[in-house]
Structures are given as structure tokens and as C-alpha cells.
Amino acid sequence: MTLVITTATQKEMKAVLLGFNRRGKIGCKFPSLGNYCELPVNEKLCLLAVTGVGPVNAALSIGRILGERKDVTGVLNLGVAGSFDLEQAPLCSAVVADSEIWPEYGLHTAEGIDPEGITFPILEYTGVTGTVSVWDRIALEPEKACRMLNLSVPKDLLKGASMTVSGVTGTEERARMLIERYEPLTENMEGFSLALACLQAGIPFLELRTISNLVGSRKPEHWKLDDALQALGEKARELFV
Structure with missing residues (x-):
């Protein structure tokens, strides 16, 4: 079993590694943008991949990996995300899509x-009921993905719909429009591409993100990026224990 662990940025990958080993370092060269390297995590062979930010980068990166590595059996996407509702998904909480x-x-x-x-x-x-068409939404099964990937379910975990965008929502008006039309809980920039690639390849996909900000707000009190990164490392470690 070879598991791909993806983050959009090196900062998120370092947070994950700090959660794994308290040092933020790995035995191979740290993966540069768009590249990956091998790392065993609790006897699981993993490929660490920094995809770059956005759905295009994510698609290019995971496509390259799946093309080069026929041994990949699943993808774990880790990172930070915005919350559309801080009562449902507070700052620094962890949400699986x-x-x-x-x-x-x-x-x-x-x-x-x-x-x-x-x-x-x-x-x-x-699918089990015949031909399934994917338009703008992919249903995910996080509990099933955890079982198939032999990962533990972290404590205090929330579930909700995750929305992938090319441009971060910067106004309250747009945030309200997206809520009314799609009812998402979180906003990210890579998840849909990765989920689609896994669906095409027939392998499990799990997306876990910690909340760094309130979607649509640029107010300092609605941002806790550093704390969210620390929480990301802690939750990443819980997956492998």
C-alpha cells in the first residue's frame, strides 16, 4: 500500500511533519513545489507531495504522480481551509470533507x-445503480476511506461539504451567495481536483483540513493561520496512531 499525502504549500507540509516527528524534517529531500518524495509513516509507505495552490496545480501534480507511480492505493489531502460558519466549524477545528x-x-x-x-x-x-454523471459535486465517504487506508479517525472530528475555488472568497456578499446556493461548510482550493483524480483512478480519497479563517472576512480576529497549522500537525498524527 502506497499512500500519497498532499498539501498545497510547503508551510502546510512542514506543519504535518512537525506533527509526525516534532522536527519538521524528513529523511529525504523536502518535496519542492510540484514534486514528491518517499517517507515511511508508522510502517506505511507514503509519498509526500506539495501540489502548489489551486485546482490546476493540484490536478497537474496528482496526475503526474498517478501516471508515474502505479503502486498508489489512496490519497490523503491535508491543509487549512476557511469556514463558512464559525459556529459549526470554529477556528482551528478539524473538518473532513x-x-x-x-x-x-x-x-x-x-x-x-x-x-x-x-x-x-x-x-x-x-456505479452500483448504473451510469453516474459528475457535474459540480463529488460525494465522499470519509469513514470508508479511513478503513480502506488503514487510518485512525481523529477525535472531535467534524464533517461537511467542502468547496474548491480558484479565487478565495474575499467578501461577505459572495460568501452569503455561496452558502445560499451550495450550502458548503468549508472553502479550499485543491480538494475537488484531487477527489476527481481518485474517482477516476478508483482509489480512496480522504480530505482533512483545519480551519484558519472565516470565509469572506479579512478582519484579523477572523484569522488564526499559525494556530490552524499547529492543529493540522496534531490531527495528521492522530490519523496514523
């Missing part, structure tokens, strides 16, 4: 984006 949403796919209309408006689904595959 039970679905991934891409709100930027489809036909732009006066009422918003119609994901089926261009008539071409992102992906079609055969």
Missing part, C-alpha cells in the same frame, strides 16, 4: 452557474 463542490463549472447565467448547462459532465462512470 463528505463532499467536494466546484462552483465554477457549467454555464454562467443571470441566475448563476448551471453545472449541466453545457451538457458535458466532468466525468461519467459506472
